[in-house]
Amino acid sequence: MTPLNAPGNRWSDLDRPPLNAPALRRALLRPDALWTSFDVVPATGSTNSDLAARAADSAEGAVLVAEEQSAGRGRLDRVWTAPPRSGLFFSVLLRPGPGVPQERWGWLPLLAGVAAAAGLSRAAGVDMSLKWPNDLLVRAGGGERKAGGILAERAGADAVVIGIGINVTLREDELPVPGAGSLLLANAVSTDRDPLLRAVLRSLADWYEEWRAVGGDPVASRLQEAYAAGCATLGRTVRAELPGGRSVTGEAVALDGDGRLVLAPADGGPREAVGAGDIVHLRPAG
Template identity: 75%
Template structure:
């Protein structure tokens, strides 16, 4: 097991770690921050800084605050071994046992891309996470529009991860990612949740999983920026649609004001909106910021 940052371990003849020590779960060792930095922070890389903290409320809130204070630059990565106030869309809570998943945020500043195209960043992160995990964990993944990661457990689709984007000042976006890695059935926050382990992942070592996801995110972000944020030219729109489990299904999009749109999800348009074909023959696009819930109809 890697010694956690700031800990030197006990001398050979000294007292053993108490059974309640947070480092005593050998099945869930801490991340190796030194190895992560060597692998990710290098010349020419997007990633400029990698920090791992034992526990925090929300990596997104922390990184937004650091950016506001001028203490974080593009490519900063903040990882928590445990989050106590993790958030999803619409401030929904995200909780998991310590070191059972990947909980991290990154700061991006795509100032060379029109702000009108920044809405693609959560979808870009979804593609990058799904691609990175498929390679590193050997598990099939899919995306539920706009930002949920799905895996298959016992023949049933389950949510195993989510993405939250928040503005950081006038020139930045903090992307938060939460992924259930080693959660067991009795640890799931709700019965409908899933984890990579329950989906039969061949690898649940969080170090290579995090490296794989961040390298995939760097690749897709670079491709998207090189195309000026154009989702078609960069291949992002096509790749997202190919991996989106929502398309082709009849859904109900619940909107503010007790309004809803029911129909078949037929496309993701150039603005990242889900296009729903209703029974009335109307194709109605709905944006992620407008949807309260998206459910099977």
């Protein structure tokens, strides 16, 4: 018999039980649903990398979840680490199709942020906000902390893989960096990962299908309005650090029709829109 506390034993931390994959499949995989396959693996390097590698042979709506990631990535290949079964680490495969112009695909990570924040707010009972372009924030310890992140990557000519990582039960001594947070530290009413994952995936399907039905139009789908309403970055003075050492400082006043952040310099100079692909860091000014 394997000792309970042996490394790799899925029951080694009874406060962090494994996901119930059969029950999740029954709840999510329905004939009229977006989600077409659902797999949970004990550990992997990166769910985004794994799902992208098999995108050519996968239908839209494939979902891959890992109980642990050893090489989870954020934007610009920043590392995302967390103890096994302490969070939700998953990727989904989407094919917006010819009905959505590719210039609107840049809204997909913002859509995922709105959907995740909405689903978690309902299921976990926490106040979620969005830091442009791809962070999920919670209130914990008297301030805002990053509890989740989103990474969207192209997978071939017609597909996008969206990875979402959410810290659920990380304790203070387990946080990877200062400023990180978790649903537990935000006093969530529930940290049961099964209903949390269901809530996020259902919210994501609802937002995606509405957005796709109107050709990816961020106004007609209400996506631009919803993101702006939940975005903690808007109204703050920030410094956008760009490649080549250039930076732009100003008040974040709006999102434009392409999902870029519009900055108004304090000196009254012309407003400048910065895109997620151009940002190295976005920090509070000063």
